[in-house]
Amino acid sequence: MTKANELTATAARAAIDAGDLTSRELVDACLDQVERRDAEVGAWTYLNPEIARDAADKADQAAKNSKATGPLHGIPVGLKDIIDTKDMPTEQGSALFKGRRPVTDSTMAQLLRDAGAIIMGKTVTTEFALTAAGKTRNPHNPNHTPGGSSSGSAAAVADHQVPLSIGSQTGGSMIRPASFCGIHGFKPTFGSISRAGMHPLARPLDHPGIYARSLEDIALMGDVLMVKDPLDLDMRGHPKGNLVEAVAKDAVETAPRIAFVKGPMWEAAEPYMEALFSDIVAELGSTAREVEMAGIFDDALDCHSTVMMANVVANLGDFVRNTPDQVQKETIRRVKQGYDISAEDYVKAIEFSDTIDAAVEHMFEHCDVIITPAAPGEAPEGIDGTGNAIFQKLWTLTGVPTLTLPKLQGPNRLPIGVQVIGRFGHDADLFRNAMWIENAL
Amino acid sequence: MTKANELTATAARAAIDAGDLTSRELVDACLDQVERRDAEVGAWTYLNPEIARDAADKADQAAKNSKATGPLHGIPVGLKDIIDTKDMPTEQGSALFKGRRPVTDSTMAQLLRDAGAIIMGKTVTTEFALTAAGKTRNPHNPNHTPGGSSSGSAAAVADHQVPLSIGSQTGGSMIRPASFCGIHGFKPTFGSISRAGMHPLARPLDHPGIYARSLEDIALMGDVLMVKDPLDLDMRGHPKGNLVEAVAKDAVETAPRIAFVKGPMWEAAEPYMEALFSDIVAELGSTAREVEMAGIFDDALDCHSTVMMANVVANLGDFVRNTPDQVQKETIRRVKQGYDISAEDYVKAIEFSDTIDAAVEHMFEHCDVIITPAAPGEAPEGIDGTGNAIFQKLWTLTGVPTLTLPKLQGPNRLPIGVQVIGRFGHDADLFRNAMWIENAL
Numbered sequence A, B: 001m002t003k004a005n006e007l008t009a010t011a012a013r014a015a016i017d018a019g020d021l022t023s024r025e026l027v028d029a030c031l032d033q034v035e036r037r038d039a040e041v042g043a044w045t046y047l048n049p050e051i052a053r054d055a056a057d058k059a060d061q062a063a064k065n066s067k068a069t070g071p072l073h074g075i076p077v078g079l080k081d082i083i084d085t086k087d088m089p090t091e092q093g094s095a096l097f098k099g100r101r102p103v104t105d106s107t108m109a110q111l112l113r114d115a116g117a118i119i120m121g122k123t124v125t126t127e128f129a130l131t132a133a134g135k136t137r138n139p140h141n142p143n144h145t146p147g148g149s150s151s152g153s154a155a156a157v158a159d160h161q162v163p164l165s166i167g168s169q170t171g172g173s174m175i176r177p178a179s180f181c182g183i184h185g186f187k188p189t190f191g192s193i194s195r196a197g198m199h200p201l202a203r204p205l206d207h208p209g210i211y212a213r214s215l216e217d218i219a220l221m222g223d224v225l226m227v228k229d230p231l232d233l234d235m236r237g238h239p240k241g242n243l244v245e246a247v248a249k250d251a252v253e254t255a256p257r258i259a260f261v262k263g264p265m266w267e268a269a270e271p272y273m274e275a276l277f278s279d280i281v282a283e284l285g286s287t288a289r290e291v292e293m294a295g296i297f298d299d300a301l302d303c304h305s306t307v308m309m310a311n312v313v314a315n316l317g318d319f320v321r322n323t324p325d326q327v328q329k330e331t332i333r334r335v336k337q338g339y340d341i342s343a344e345d346y347v348k349a350i351e352f353s354d355t356i357d358a359a360v361e362h363m364f365e366h367c368d369v370i371i372t373p374a375a376p377g378e379a380p381e382g383i384d385g386t387g388n389a390i391f392q393k394l395w396t397l398t399g400v401p402t403l404t405l406p407k408l409q410g411p412n413r414l415p416i417g418v419q420v421i422g423r424f425g426h427d428a429d430l431f432r433n434a435m436w437i438e439n440a441l
Helices: A009-017 A023-041 A049-064 A107-112 A151-158 A175-181 A215-225 A243-247 A265-266 A273-287 A295-322 A329-337 A345-363 A393-398 A427-439 B007-015 B023-041 B049-064 B107-116 B151-158 B176-183 B215-225 B243-247 B263-268 B273-287 B295-321 B329-337 B343-363 B393-400 B427-440
Strands: A046-047 A076-080 A118-124 A162-171 A186-188 A207-212 A256-260 A288-290 A369-373 A404-409 A415-421 B044-047 B076-080 B118-123 B164-169 B183-188 B207-212 B258-260 B288-290 B369-373 B402-409 B417-423
Touching: A009 A023, A009 A215, A023 A046, A023 A076, A023 A118, A023 A151, A046 A151, A049 A118, A076 A107, A076 A151, A107 A215, A118 A151, A151 A175, A151 A207, A162 A215, A175 A186, A175 A404, A175 A415, A175 B207, A207 A215, A207 A393, A207 B263, A207 B329, A215 A404, A243 A427, A243 B044, A256 A329, A265 A295, A265 A369, A265 A393, A273 A288, A273 A369, A273 A404, A273 A427, A295 A329, A295 A393, A295 B329, A295 B343, A329 A415, A329 B273, A345 B258, A345 B295, A345 B343, A369 A427, A404 A427, A415 A427, A415 B288, B007 B023, B007 B215, B023 B044, B023 B049, B023 B076, B023 B118, B023 B151, B023 B273, B044 B151, B049 B118, B049 B243, B076 B107, B076 B151, B107 B118, B107 B215, B118 B151, B151 B164, B151 B176, B151 B207, B176 B183, B176 B207, B176 B402, B176 B417, B183 B215, B207 B215, B207 B243, B215 B243, B215 B402, B215 B427, B243 B343, B243 B427, B258 B273, B263 B295, B263 B369, B273 B288, B273 B369, B273 B417, B273 B427, B295 B329, B295 B343, B295 B393, B343 B393, B369 B427, B417 B427
Parallel strands: A076 A118, A076 A162, A256 A288, A256 A369, B076 B118, B076 B164, B258 B288, B258 B369
Antiparallel strands: A046 A118, A162 A207, A186 A207, A186 A404, A369 A415, A404 A415, B044 B118, B164 B207, B183 B207, B183 B402, B369 B417, B402 B417
């Protein structure tokens, strides 16, 4: 029998409903797994078994009393440590915020609690969700990085320490760790999940996202979190996700038109990626073909850097200038990249990003879904770095929804994801098409 | 009998409908007035009587053939020379664009034509809608400025050369000229009128606006122009204006709560403004009272400058660097103010402007409408400068709708406007309240 901590959230939810599992048993199984593996994986920066067990007992009691239960009733989840929680510290991976206890929950934490989820703890982030790595190691091989910045959230889900977690992506911080850790990752359309109570790194680019071990699980959590919130001024007026409905088996019918793209990112791809993706395209059949990316995309990566680093220096510059001894060298190096950007170049980059948005939208006139690698290859060796974000930046800049499916393996038998990209604001269509691709591979 | 060119657009429209006036007669009367006065006022940079008469004849013919007529059927209008028209040059007041003929109409020009309006010609703008003055003089006294940047649009309407015109405001370019010229001016909520085909000065701040000699006329044109357009990425999803309905007499019932504010702008007000506004508040009765502005607004003017000048240098910097001999000294001086703004400061200003937005929104919890001067006083003497925009910048930055009512006179018997400010996105309420105030004064 599958151990409780290895169940997907959807399966665990069904078992709880059927009376075959209690939330307390599920949480205990997850905590046992953390205990067994934490020394090697190091996914958590804060985890208090008492808080988790107490919340699980309360959930079980509420169910016994026939109280209405939410879609995540009794399910343990992990939160990246840049997302405020009123009952746990939120430290942003930074010495400056050691022991900081937010007074209130972030909107995400509140929505999760309202849906019945058990917030297990806070997962390791790189410092300020930038690139200075934390303690987390890749669950598939501790000598390799789990990716970052959402290192702990990805590793915890991959290692069956929790079925669901939240991360965030400003450069490539959601999809790359999912690829390296061999799980499903989802960065929804920009402005779909509220960032109120989440530490900002670069507001025009910050996307919260979801990790799970199945598409159904991501949909389950997505429908809980994709809710308009006036506290986040960049929220779009999109209709509710309806992702659960979208991934229901019978909703997947005709083959989508699939465009495989390499783009300017391909220069960073490992040599073995060529064969892996040739095979993927062949396996998907006549509905898939390689599509050239227009020349305009050559400048998209620089545009992303300008937008990101200008905002990074606005958010972190004072920490680096005023308390450099409390900030990691890698963070200082990165923040300094933003010092010399002029407002003129920033405004031009923002303008140019609208042109890139239009060019991506134009690609979807000729296809339903885009596929491309989720990373240049397997997780690199060593845990000082977190790998290269080059395969995410364009889709972060343009704010389109992307998923990664854990479908490939590299020469070191480490996982690699197939990134699946949809139209801005059409997240449910992306899930339908990703489900088709997942079934086809 | 009132001469045709002195009729409001609403009255002219009714006379045309009743068969008492033709569009050709109206256009001829306006052209006669231009001929009489152009040497002194200089409101137009392009005016081709043949094009105007031909369009008027066609409008009259269409009406005779009982074709459906639009809300501006047969009414001549002036367009600021930064707004593209396919049949006339659009030069932006710049030697660099001398004789430039756009291939297509701006969205505004297209909407006006669709509504039956006769585009009379292009009105004088300061160079690039910044502060280097054009040839236009104040119709009330040619030794005084008409204000700017929408100098010609305001002067033409004030001088009965046309009943309606379009200007734009990035700093104080709509409301100040209206105040100086003694007419009604309207800057709608940011994102209400499409700027597709309008030369950008600072995209986060550029607002097209409307001049007329009555609130009803502004409403008439507002309902034509306030239409969502996918070509302007900053368009808000506001419902249609419904301004005509809002200014209908029977819609004005209970007295609005009126807040008179001075704010950090008051330091620039002429000494005589104190008494003029005391009288206004007294005249409005117990529903009006002076309200202190919170300390946060002290930094709003600097915030506006940072946002504006960063965008100005992004739009005009290359002209100044590459062809300085073709750009006026005043423009060069202004553009250079943007050279040294860092992206960090720009991002912080954009963030801070959200806080100012919230502070303005908060003011409307305690009042329905805000009043304040439309300018520091009368139009200054001389036509080299265009006056001080300080009483507009806060409302431009926050994007709230504002109107000016020509209700006051200064010591030189030149007009001064009462600026009336509403809640973001609530333009129809602003018109209702402004009508109440106009009737009360």
